[in-house]
Amino acid sequence: xxxxxxxxxxxxxxxxxxxxxxxxxxxxxxxxxxxxxxxxxxxxxxxxxxxxxxxxxxxxxxxxxxxxxxxxxxxxxxxxxxxxxxxxxxxxxxxxxxxxxxxxxxxxxxxxxxxxxxxxxxxxxxxxxxxxxxxxxxxxxxxxxxxxxxxxxxxxxxxxxxxxxxxxxxxxxxxxxxxxxxxxxxxxxxxxxxxxxxxxxxxxxxxxxxxxxxxxxxxxxxxxx
Amino acid sequence: xxxxxxxxxxxxxxxxxxxxxxxxxxxxxxxxxxxxxxxxxxxxxxxxxxxxxxxxxxxxxxxxxxxxxxxxxxxxxxxxxxxxxxxxxxxxxxxxxxx
Numbered sequence: 001x002x003x004x005x006x007x008x009x010x011x012x013x014x015x016x017x018x019x020x021x022x023x024x025x026x027x028x029x030x031x032x033x034x035x036x037x038x039x040x041x042x043x044x045x046x047x048x049x050x051x052x053x054x055x056x057x058x059x060x061x062x063x064x065x066x067x068x069x070x071x072x073x074x075x076x077x078x079x080x081x082x083x084x085x086x087x088x089x090x091x092x093x094x095x096x097x098x099x100x101x102x103x104x105x106x107x108x109x110x111x112x113x114x115x116x117x118x119x120x121x122x123x124x125x126x127x128x129x130x131x132x133x134x135x136x137x138x139x140x141x142x143x144x145x146x147x148x149x150x151x152x153x154x155x156x157x158x159x160x161x162x163x164x165x166x167x168x169x170x171x172x173x174x175x176x177x178x179x180x181x182x183x184x185x186x187x188x189x190x191x192x193x194x195x196x197x198x199x200x201x202x203x204x205x206x207x208x209x210x211x212x213x214x215x216x217x218x219x220x221x222x223x224x225x
Numbered sequence: 226x227x228x229x230x231x232x233x234x235x236x237x238x239x240x241x242x243x244x245x246x247x248x249x250x251x252x253x254x255x256x257x258x259x260x261x262x263x264x265x266x267x268x269x270x271x272x273x274x275x276x277x278x279x280x281x282x283x284x285x286x287x288x289x290x291x292x293x294x295x296x297x298x299x300x301x302x303x304x305x306x307x308x309x310x311x312x313x314x315x316x317x318x319x320x321x322x323x324x
Contacts, residue, residue, distance in 0.1 A: 008306040033228050040236035050235045057226050060234055067238040077270070078246035080263045083254060097244035102274055109267040151283050152317040158279040159296035159313030161271045166300035168268060178265040182272035190277050205273035206266055214261035
């Protein structure tokens with residue numbers, strides 16, 4: 001069940017991690033290190049920024065701060081996820097924490113009634129393999145995939161997001177408000193404040209949209225999730 | 226600069242961000258406002274991640290919009306995640322051939 005839900009994420013991760021592998025090698029990072037980075041970090045925007053810092057021989061402090069800023073959104077997602085994993089043991093929680101990515105968090109929060117540890121393992125393991133395999137391929141054989149195919153594959157992640165949003169909106173129209181506000185803020189910031197990293201855009205847009213949603217369309221405690 | 230230390234820093238900081246809430250927050254959130262807030266967070270994250278990025282991911286705004294419309298149609302008609310992804314990629318490839 002978890003592995004099944006993880007499969008589309010893994011497919012979506014392939015072109016993204018492939019692109020990371022190409023970028024890492026272009027920045028002078030040995031393939032083995034780019035693979036180790038993917039296997040220990042499992043984060044797209046953070047790794048891309050880190051590859052730039054390594055390529056420019058940046059300081060350790062710069063690396064720590066950039067990683068913190070770009071990946072801060074995971075804290076928001078982990079806080080949200082703790083509400084669904086209260087019956088996990090501490091060890092299970094610490095394993096789950098490693099796999100908190102935008103996509104895995106969203107599936108765990110929206111596509112299953114109850115979250116179990118075996119489900120989380122499958123939901124994390126399959127995308128993890130996809131992320132690693134994509135990095136291996138990108139690092140060693142970056143030039144072999146035709147560009148039009150790589151670019152077309154990139155839309156699969158977004159198509160997946162849409163396939164999560166649409167049925168949720170059909171079930172609860174209030175969700176459309178949160179999605180639309182977040183999309184509007186994200187689009188406005190993309191054009192007006194391009195110097196703000198995408199990690200921060202997600203945090204600002206998600207916090208503002210969810211706060212407005214909670215204020216104008218609060219849900220009674222009895223509502224099922 | 227040592228590659229091992231770079232990787233140690235980035236992996237350590239990233240894991241700390243993810244794990245801290247799991248070690249600190251044990252209880253149930255009681256406040257209706259906070260519960261509502263966290264109910265909306267995943268969908269808001271999706272909205273912010275998808276738009277406007279989806280329109281720039283294929284290199285052509287028109288081709289991307291076609292892929293986006295295809296995904297919305299597939300999802301509206303009850304297609305799952307994989308169906309929507311495949312339909313969308315196929316639409317982008319076809320649109321790319323025509324344009």
